[in-house]
Amino acid sequence: MDIPEPIVTVRNLSKIYAQGEIQVTALNQISLTIAAGEFLTLMGPSGSGKSTLLHIIAGVDRPTSGECLVQGVDVTQLNESELADWRNQNVGFVFQTFNLIPVLTAFENVELPLLLTRLGSAQRRRQVEAVLDLVGLSDRMHHLPRQLSGGQEQRVAIARALVTDPKLVVADEPTGNLDSRSAQEVLGLLQSLSRPAGKTVIMVTHDPKAAAFGSRSIHLEKGELTR
Amino acid sequence: MTLSSFILKNALRNRRRLALSISSVAASLFLLITLQIALRELTNPISDEGSTLRIIVRNKVSLGQPLPARQRQVLEKIPGVAAVSPFTFYGGLYKGDEKFTSFAQFAVDPLRTRELLADARIPQEQYEAWVASQTSCILGRMTAERYGLKVGDRVQFTGQIYPCDLDLTIAGIYQGTADDRNLMFHQKYLDELLGNPGTVGTWWVRAASIAEAPLVTERINRAFANSSAEVRAESERAFVLGFVSMWANIKTLIGGISVVVVFALLLVTVSTMSMAIRERFRELAILKALGFRRRELFAFILAESFGLALAGALLGAGGAWVVFHQLDIQKLTNGLFVMFEVTPRMMGLAFSVAALLGVLAALGPMLTVVRTSVVEGLKTLD
Amino acid sequence: MALPLRYSFRNALVRWRSTSATVLGIALVVFVFVLLQSLAAGIERSSGNTGDPRNLLVVRKGSTAESASLIARQNFQDLRYLPEIARNPQGEPLMAADVLVLVNLPRRQGAGEANVLLRGVTPRGMELRPQVRLAAGRWFEPGHREVVVSAKLARRFEHFDIGQSFRSGSATLTVVGWLEGGGSAFDSECWLDADECRSLFERDMYSSFLIRPRDAAAGEQLMARIEADRRFKLKAEREVDYYRKQTMTAAPIKWLGNFLAVTMSIGAVFAAMNTMYAAVGSRTREIGTLRVLGFRRRSVVLALLLEGGFLALIGGALGCAVAFYWNGYTTATMGFETFSEIVFEFRITPRLVAEGLLFAVMVGLAGTFLPALRAARLPVIAALKSL
Numbered sequence: 001m002d003i004p005e006p007i008v009t010v011r012n013l014s015k016i017y018a019q020g021e022i023q024v025t026a027l028n029q030i031s032l033t034i035a036a037g038e039f040l041t042l043m044g045p046s047g048s049g050k051s052t053l054l055h056i057i058a059g060v061d062r063p064t065s066g067e068c069l070v071q072g073v074d075v076t077q078l079n080e081s082e083l084a085d086w087r088n089q090n091v092g093f094v095f096q097t098f099n100l101i102p103v104l105t106a107f108e109n110v111e112l113p114l115l116l117t118r119l120g121s122a123q124r125r126r127q128v129e130a131v132l133d134l135v136g137l138s139d140r141m142h143h144l145p146r147q148l149s150g151g152q153e154q155r156v157a158i159a160r161a162l163v164t165d166p167k168l169v170v171a172d173e174p175t176g177n178l179d180s181r182s183a184q185e186v187l188g189l190l191q192s193l194s195r196p197a198g199k200t201v202i203m204v205t206h207d208p209k210a211a212a213f214g215s216r217s218i219h220l221e222k223g224e225l226t227r
Numbered sequence: 228m229t230l231s232s233f234i235l236k237n238a239l240r241n242r243r244r245l246a247l248s249i250s251s252v253a254a255s256l257f258l259l260i261t262l263q264i265a266l267r268e269l270t271n272p273i274s275d276e277g278s279t280l281r282i283i284v285r286n287k288v289s290l291g292q293p294l295p296a297r298q299r300q301v302l303e304k305i306p307g308v309a310a311v312s313p314f315t316f317y318g319g320l321y322k323g324d325e326k327f328t329s330f331a332q333f334a335v336d337p338l339r340t341r342e343l344l345a346d347a348r349i350p351q352e353q354y355e356a357w358v359a360s361q362t363s364c365i366l367g368r369m370t371a372e373r374y375g376l377k378v379g380d381r382v383q384f385t386g387q388i389y390p391c392d393l394d395l396t397i398a399g400i401y402q403g404t405a406d407d408r409n410l411m412f413h414q415k416y417l418d419e420l421l422g423n424p425g426t427v428g429t430w431w432v433r434a435a436s437i438a439e440a441p442l443v444t445e446r447i448n449r450a451f452a453n454s455s456a457e458v459r460a461e462s463e464r465a466f467v468l469g470f471v472s473m474w475a476n477i478k479t480l481i482g483g484i485s486v487v488v489v490f491a492l493l494l495v496t497v498s499t500m501s502m503a504i505r506e507r508f509r510e511l512a513i514l515k516a517l518g519f520r521r522r523e524l525f526a527f528i529l530a531e532s533f534g535l536a537l538a539g540a541l542l543g544a545g546g547a548w549v550v551f552h553q554l555d556i557q558k559l560t561n562g563l564f565v566m567f568e569v570t571p572r573m574m575g576l577a578f579s580v581a582a583l584l585g586v587l588a589a590l591g592p593m594l595t596v597v598r599t600s601v602v603e604g605l606k607t608l609d
Numbered sequence: 610m611a612l613p614l615r616y617s618f619r620n621a622l623v624r625w626r627s628t629s630a631t632v633l634g635i636a637l638v639v640f641v642f643v644l645l646q647s648l649a650a651g652i653e654r655s656s657g658n659t660g661d662p663r664n665l666l667v668v669r670k671g672s673t674a675e676s677a678s679l680i681a682r683q684n685f686q687d688l689r690y691l692p693e694i695a696r697n698p699q700g701e702p703l704m705a706a707d708v709l710v711l712v713n714l715p716r717r718q719g720a721g722e723a724n725v726l727l728r729g730v731t732p733r734g735m736e737l738r739p740q741v742r743l744a745a746g747r748w749f750e751p752g753h754r755e756v757v758v759s760a761k762l763a764r765r766f767e768h769f770d771i772g773q774s775f776r777s778g779s780a781t782l783t784v785v786g787w788l789e790g791g792g793s794a795f796d797s798e799c800w801l802d803a804d805e806c807r808s809l810f811e812r813d814m815y816s817s818f819l820i821r822p823r824d825a826a827a828g829e830q831l832m833a834r835i836e837a838d839r840r841f842k843l844k845a846e847r848e849v850d851y852y853r854k855q856t857m858t859a860a861p862i863k864w865l866g867n868f869l870a871v872t873m874s875i876g877a878v879f880a881a882m883n884t885m886y887a888a889v890g891s892r893t894r895e896i897g898t899l900r901v902l903g904f905r906r907r908s909v910v911l912a913l914l915l916e917g918g919f920l921a922l923i924g925g926a927l928g929c930a931v932a933f934y935w936n937g938y939t940t941a942t943m944g945f946e947t948f949s950e951i952v953f954e955f956r957i958t959p960r961l962v963a964e965g966l967l968f969a970v971m972v973g974l975a976g977t978f979l980p981a982l983r984a985a986r987l988p989v990i991a992a993l994k995s996l
Contacts, residue, residue, distance in 0.1 A: 060901055060989040081905055088903025099898040103619035113902045115613060160902075244886060247879045254876035258869065265865075288778040289724050291676070291711035291948065292810060318677065326673070327857070388677045390669055390842065455811070457778050459713075469713075472721030473943040473950070477862075480648075484641055484869065491637040491873065495880040498630030502887050505627075 007167060007200045008034040008057055013066035015052050015223075026052040027063065028223040036167070039194035039201045041214035049223040050204045051172055057202065058091050058170045059083050071167060088116045092161025092199075094171035094190075098153040100145040100160075106132065107141045110160045117164065131159040135189060151182025158189055162199075169193060171203040175210050187213040238531045241506070245535065248499040252539025252584070253546065255492035256577045260547040262485045263573045270471045270478060278405065279437055281343065282444050283314075283466040284430035287457040290316075293426035295456050296418075302430060305450060307443040309435045312339035313414045315428035319384030319393060323374075330370045330408040332384060332393070334417040334428070343431050346403045353378065353399025361416050363398035367407035371400045382410070391420035432460070489580055496536060496588040503531065503592075511596055521597065528592050533585035540581035544574050612899070612908050617915035621923075624888060631877075631884040631976075632924040635969050638873040639928030643957060643965040644935060645866030650961060651940075651953040652859040659793035660848035664737055665828055667818035667835065667845045674946040675851070676709045676726060679814040684841055691834070693827035694820055697736070703821035705734030708803050710810045711949055712777040715767045724949040725762060728798050729806025737819050741795050746771040746786030751802045754780065754809065758799040760787040761952040765941060780809040794852060797944070797951040819848065857945040874972050881976025885917055889984040896984050906985040913981035914974055921973020925966040932965075933957055 015027040026049045034040050042050040055061035056068055059075045067074050070090065078086055100109045107128055114124045132138055135155040145153055154174060161169050171190060175183035191213045193199045203214065211217050219226045238245060284302070286292035302311045315334040320327075337358045340347070349365060357363050366376060376382065376397060384393040395412055414427065432447065434440040440462065447460035461469070471478070511524055548569045621628065660666070667688070672678035685706050688694075694702045708729035715722050735741070735748075749755035763769035763784075774783045782801065790796035806812065822828035828847070835845040889896065896909055936957040944951035 055990050058901075084900065084903045084905045086903075087901060093898075093901050095898070097894065099894055101616065101895055101898070103623050104616065108613070108615075112613075112899075116903050244883055247883045247886075251876040251879035251883070254872060254879065258872045258876070261868075261872070286778065287713070288780075288810060289711040289713040291724070292778070320671070320673075385671045387672050387674075388679070390679050390681075392671075453779070455779060469722060472716075473723045476940045477942045480645075481865075484645075487637050487641060488873065491634050491876070494630040494634050494637075495876065495883075498627065498880070499883055502627065502883065506887075506890075 005036050006033040007036040009069040011067050013063050016064045025223050036200055039214045041211040041217045042204045043211055044220035048220040050220045054170055054204050059087050090166050092166040092169040094157050094161050094174045096173035096176040098157045102145050105142050106156045110163050113164045131162045135159045150178050154186050169199050169201045249539045251495045253543035256540050256543030257547045258488050260573050266481050278463040280434050281463040282432040282460050284458050284460040287459045296425045296427050305446050307435050307439040310339045310342035310433040312336040312343055312431050313427035314431040318388040319386050322383040332410040334414040335411050343433050347401040348403040349399050349401040357398035361413045364395040364410050364412035365399040365401050366397050366410050368402035369407045496584045501591050524596050525593050529589045532589035536581040536585035540578050544577035612912040617912050621916045621919045628884055628920055631880050634877050634880050635921050635924030636927035638877045639925045639965045639969050640932050642870035643932040643961055646961050647955045647957045649859040649863040651956040654956055655953045656794050656852045656855040659852040662849050664848035665820045665845045666848045666851045667843050670842045670844045675817045676947045678816050693822050693831040695823045705731045705819045706815040707817050708806045708812050709816040717767050726798050726947050726949040728800050729803035730800050731803045740791050740793050742789050744787040744789035749801050754782050755785045756782045756799050756801040757786040757788045758784055759796050760789055761796045763787055855946045877972050878976045885977045885980035889980045900989045910981045910985045914977050917973045917977025918970050921969045925969025929962050929965050
């Protein structure tokens, strides 16, 4: 049988943080592998630790203990600056609230991560146009975020996540702020990224309908995997 | 929880912003007070009791032109004149000062100074010693303290106007006048050093009574009209105000800057208040939903804005009061400013400006509260 | 890699409603600073612009100002025929004796009285000061009670129009011309015949001598000779040096300008900090997003510093622009050296503008620094936390 190379390997990952005087265990000894090209959905009630797990894999949060290898690199061992570079090159982010920079146009928002690379402006332009075309927003390129609908904003955000051609795309409740039609579009887009385009997509959601778009689903409850 | 503790908690929620806002208001009010003091020092003659009776007689040409010594006999015979003494500004450089000496030296007639400087207090034996020795002088308490001088010390001056130098012994220290800084020595000593030129700088005249003073002034002016040395006699106040007029446009400039400062202050406070309210937009809407009326919301805003401005005033104006009481302004400004006194009037001004600011800064946010409906406010998330 | 400049600029501009107060505040600080310094620059320029580098000015030893100096007439004869002094084609030594008298005169429109400096000059004295030209009317004639007043003073004092007379003490002087000092200290003087001046104001002594030595070496020699000769009690220095040192009037204005600038800027820094903290606070998510995208802390700090600096620069430019309205405007105050009204212009030099802008940027950066650091310390996941 053809076993795909794991892109993410999580071993004994724990995250405990203090909330006031109480110790909260967000993640408790989680182990998990994610194969390249998967569209994995993380589900669970709020407070289950699904977002924390996503954050640690994406290199924006640090675990209390355990390791997290992404493409063979233990992201928990990188320092701040290395992590910043690593994120830029390997991870694309999609947020629930889109998080576009309000003062920059759609084009400029998408171009932003490329400014951290060595690409020349012509090359950048080509890439930005390509991904905006991919998300179907070629005609909205020079609009500011406030001139776009929610669904369009989220598609710009996805374009921004894709523009550096990362192996890993992470999405945290990407449909949480969208109406159902826009949500369908966005989920379809994410789905099309995984197998056909060869990206690994990890999505946090609490909506079973959204999770149905994924190739595999993992449930968390109180910081532990349940299924 | 009471309403006032609620207001206080609200104000203290963003402590850093509160501290910054209060500090900027305080800095501006400190400045306002400083400017007011400077303006007062430049334009307001310092006066004491004796000044109401004193008449200063100078050459009509200008203060720089001397008067003939023989005028004294004429002056003394004018009705209503109680005492006459020469007052010659020597304008020397004190040995030890580099470029500028911040106290004046006057050549006078020691026998008349007690009448002319009625407010000055000096021990009897010191006064007598001064009268007795032609090369001695008396010195104001402020100057004596500043230079650490005491009775018996010798002081030397290089003449910057007159071609002679002074070598004096301090016979006494006086105090109690409006400006205890000056040094006084014998006119006779100066005359001798200069080879008796027969001139003096100005005459100081004491009128017999306050009622008679304006009349005496006129009589003096008339007495020397059409003589070779016409004089200008005027009350001490008018004399000092004459100096003030010479400052010309500088006065206007300082006044203008004060206005600019107040305006800058207004800007800062207004922007802070609107920032504070914007941050709490949602909360105000919730309060509205809970049934608070506009009136109460206004009270919240006004109380906070007012409190902020007054805290700034307390810090800024109070700070100015403390600082200017502690600092040796005379030394810092090279003698340009003497007293640098914060008057109750200035404190009043500072606090009025602050109160006004408090109200003005609250207006914008209050308007927003009026305009915003509950639903809209709740929708605003950030 | 830094964030694009337009990120900083657009953010600065897009929040104009909340930042305008800060920008205006900084503008006012810079305005006051530039205006006062331009006043001092004007005074310094008028005295620094005065004199001929070849001339020597002689005053009494110990006198800091020419107007307060008294020199015996005998000294004129003592010095006049010294070999170091140049001669004109007629063979006369190029040495002048001036008499300075302060007169108290009324200003126009009843704006009080002020002292005006009268200078009694000799023909040689006018020869030695080519800077002074006649702007209107004619020069005074020796032996007549005539005076040529500065055109700039004429606008400020009563009875200073050509043909009018004014009284000072028992003397009556007729204005026959206006002089133009080319932006020098002579623009604050009135000139008349030296002998006439001495007799009118009963002056037995001269105030100063002005000498043209044969050459620079002779000048040095003469200065040393006068300094060393105990009979004279005189001091000679180059005319331009003397005037350049007349800075007593400008000093307190500079002091005031600096004091105001510092105190006001403290207030402005607090205000700028407030604005920038608010900017950082309302953009927590945005800054987190930038960090998630891979921008480093220092890029974020730099972008915010640029934003603050840019805002302050706008304020500074605004302040300079408003101050520039007064550039060249003639004003007057009492000069500390001469004790008389001195006329000068507000001078906003390129250097002052640069200083004003630099000052503004410093205020902006000082106000932005702490908020920017705070922004850099924001945890990256702040971007992912929904509100």
